[in-house]
Amino acid sequence: MGFECACGVRHIQILLLVICGIVEFCMLHSTRISIYLLDWDTVSNYTLFDDPYRQAVRHYTDQQKMILMNSWVIFSFVGALISGYLTLFVNLKYLLLGIMASITALTYVIPMTVVNTSYDTFLALLLFTGLIHGMRDPAMMAILARWTPRTELGRSVSIVYSSPTLANVVVILLFSFLNESPSSWTSIFYLTGNSGTLWCVSWYAFGSPNPNKCFYVSAKEKAMLEKTIFVCGSNKKTNISWPTLFKSSSFYGVLISRFLTTWIFELVFFTIFFQGYMFTRGVKYSLAVFGTVIFINAAIPAVQFAVGTIGDKVIAHKKYPPRYVRKTFNSISIWGQCVCFILLSYTTSVGTTIAVFIIGNHLACMSFQGSLCSFFDVERKMTGLIFGLVNFYSLIPLAFINNFNFPIFKSQDPLFFASLWKDKYEAIWLSGAFACFIGNFFYIILATDEGNPMLPIEE
Numbered sequence: 001m002g003f004e005c006a007c008g009v010r011h012i013q014i015l016l017l018v019i020c021g022i023v024e025f026c027m028l029h030s031t032r033i034s035i036y037l038l039d040w041d042t043v044s045n046y047t048l049f050d051d052p053y054r055q056a057v058r059h060y061t062d063q064q065k066m067i068l069m070n071s072w073v074i075f076s077f078v079g080a081l082i083s084g085y086l087t088l089f090v091n092l093k094y095l096l097l098g099i100m101a102s103i104t105a106l107t108y109v110i111p112m113t114v115v116n117t118s119y120d121t122f123l124a125l126l127l128f129t130g131l132i133h134g135m136r137d138p139a140m141m142a143i144l145a146r147w148t149p150r151t152e153l154g155r156s157v158s159i160v161y162s163s164p165t166l167a168n169v170v171v172i173l174l175f176s177f178l179n180e181s182p183s184s185w186t187s188i189f190y191l192t193g194n195s196g197t198l199w200c201v202s203w204y205a206f207g208s209p210n211p212n213k214c215f216y217v218s219a220k221e222k223a224m225l226e227k228t229i230f231v232c233g234s235n236k237k238t239n240i241s242w243p244t245l246f247k248s249s250s251f252y253g254v255l256i257s258r259f260l261t262t263w264i265f266e267l268v269f270f271t272i273f274f275q276g277y278m279f280t281r282g283v284k285y286s287l288a289v290f291g292t293v294i295f296i297n298a299a300i301p302a303v304q305f306a307v308g309t310i311g312d313k314v315i316a317h318k319k320y321p322p323r324y325v326r327k328t329f330n331s332i333s334i335w336g337q338c339v340c341f342i343l344l345s346y347t348t349s350v351g352t353t354i355a356v357f358i359i360g361n362h363l364a365c366m367s368f369q370g371s372l373c374s375f376f377d378v379e380r381k382m383t384g385l386i387f388g389l390v391n392f393y394s395l396i397p398l399a400f401i402n403n404f405n406f407p408i409f410k411s412q413d414p415l416f417f418a419s420l421w422k423d424k425y426e427a428i429w430l431s432g433a434f435a436c437f438i439g440n441f442f443y444i445i446l447a448t449d450e451g452n453p454m455l456p457i458e459e
Contacts, residue, residue, distance in 0.1 A: 079134025084388015
């Protein structure tokens, strides 16, 4: 059966979800990077200095800019809980469509909001955008659960959830172009907003919540999916056994692991945090250095697809239980990051520090093949709910710790920044290393084969 329907409609759904991740993160990063890059002097494009958006933002204080850049993660945990619950009762196609349409509309109105309203209104808009952003992942997980056989989970989950690394590259390239183009600075919001509109149209035309509601899936592929996925049915009301859920040791293994490790993964994933650390080490902002880091990280989707393929092949051979395969990949990822964070605390060479940071980012995404796939070891209608519930708890620390993601603005006093933050980065690296070690330890011990509903289902 491994060669049946080798390429089919399910892969079109995966492709649409990958593009969804890229487009959505491009829209989110547009605001962050536009605020940061507005401090650059651009002598080759004088139209930027007359742009109303730029003129409004440049008068914000550094503290206000930092709050704006980090505001999109504050209420993400609330959105995760709301979306996880809605996956049980709402058509998943229209749930994801509504999420993306909302973020697209908010992206379009950002320039007008900045120019015509107050700072507080702009902040409220970004906070609401972050809440909507938090709703995306549970909806996508629920769709993946209804379209992806167990033997393709590693590849599918890895490629879908490593797409933000490609978004980083796209946004950087767009801003590099705008630095030299006669277009206004706010063009980035309309370019990414148009991309969101195109995706919404494509998803409305070709997206589907499950094979039973897809008009162009073949009978052969539909039969294969119904045979290999525990639930492919429509979203009918599901009775939730909360006592069973909260008595599951496997559930707590995944919950504790992600609660302890999500904050450091999200904090380190964006190079603004790493740039601040290197700044305190005496390395000033260099487009060559940090551009290289961003573009090397762009290889993460390819690396993770290869890792996912290996995991899928091992599971397909049925020689080892899927739970053991997940624990192996998760241990390589989480404990590998633990070692990298310890090295970052003590390394003195700039080249070694950059190399360790890049390796850590690549290792981090291997958890997609690890604990992230555990959310599919359930009755598949529950995947979105459980993921939303876990994300609700795991994103709460990030809402507070993300304030350490302090960007280096040109208007800042370098000596003051270094004196204020130099000793704090080592504490963050060591705290992240400890969290990763303990988090994976709990996952290994608690994620057993007993205890529904996190019990692997034979497919």
